Amino acid sequence: MTARPAVLAAPLAAGAATALALGVYAAVHEPTGRDFVLTGFDSAASWKSALASITMVLFVMQISLGLRITGRVGPRRPAPPWATDLHRLLGTIAFGVSLPVVFHCIWTLGYQTTDGRVSVHSLLGCVAYGLYVAKILAVRTDDRPVWALPLMGSFLGFVMLGVWWTSALVHYAGTST
Amino acid sequence: MTALARAAAVVRWIVGVGAATAVLLLFTLEGAPDVPADAAPTEVDLLVDEGRAIYAQRCATCHGDAGQGGQGPRLAGTVIVNYPDATDQIAIVAGGADGMPAFAETLSDDEIAAVVGFTRFGLS
Structure with missing residues (x-):
């Protein structure tokens, strides 16, 4: 089977369209400013930071498994069959856990550029979901280059780290000013 | 199909429904009903x-x-x-x-x- 980088065009286009759609919706839509507080938390920032942090932990586990599956870490023998299933399960859960967070971001707050942190957070948030869509579609694409998924997964991991850094970490550090 | 794969399929289905619901809410909650003009102030x-x-x-x-x-x-x-x-x-x-x-x-x-x-x- 010959790898054809061109087969990634459709997943990347779909990812770009997703990121653009999220950004345009969040920018055009009038932010409602309505908070919804989950039981057990005292503010939206608290539960969003908690869910974002859980998402990050799941992503770190998922990336670690991805590195093991592709043979970049761990013993030389092939990864056990369950590793791939667990990798997908963790990714799906991470995506699910992040949904309330992104919903609050774009419905309540909208796309904002009030300062550097907020601008970076808004941009990376849209890019993260675009990358997620692109990676999910690339997984199901035949003849993709062997480097495609590790590269997209790593890039997604860095973008997610940026999203978390500019929100939850700032919240926990108490410097959200 | 392993138990883990079955679990992943179920979770994928649940998350898919959740994502679709979120998208639906983004558009349906957009037009929240207006408060009547004669309503008492909150x-x-x-x-x-x-x-x-x-x-x-x-x-x-x-x-x-x-x-x-x-x-x-x-x-x-x-x-x-x-x-x-x-x-x-x-x-x-x-x-x-x-x-x-x-x-x-x-x-x-x-x-x-x-x-x-x-x-x-x-x-x-």
Whole structure:
């Protein structure tokens, strides 16, 4: 089977369209400013930071498994069959856990550029979901280059780290000013 | 199919439904029903009204009549983003920051809450 980088065009286009759609919706839509507080938390920032942090932990586990599956870490023998299933399960859960967070971001707050942190957070948030869509579609694409998924997964991991850094970490550090 | 793969399939289905619901809500919640003109004012309405008067007296000089900014930063449409937790914003108003005076001595707790409420819900 010959790898054809061109087969990634459709997943990347779909990812770009997703990121653009999220950004345009969040920018055009009038932010409602309505908070919804989950039981057990005292503010939206608290539960969003908690869910974002859980998402990050799941992503770190998922990336670690991805590195093991592709043979970049761990013993030389092939990864056990369950590793791939667990990798997908963790990714799906991470995506699910992040949904309330992104919903609050774009419905309540909208796309904002009030300062550097907020601008970076808004941009990376849209890019993260675009990358997620692109990676999910690339997984199901035949003849993709062997480097495609590790590269997209790593890039997604860095973008997610940026999203978390500019929100939850700032919240926990108490410097959200 | 392993148990883990079956679990992943179930979770994928649940998350898919969740994602579809979220997208649906983004568009259906957009047009929340308008409050009738003759409806009694809510506590938030009263808070915002009280805050509007305080804002005009104490804040508008620096932040602009409509919160558009001036000597102080823009507030309209930005405070909920910059201060998702209202208590952080209350702390700034009470204690001051970056050239902004502290209002803890000149405004009561209720007045600070009112003006913070106005900047969050009365400025757009």
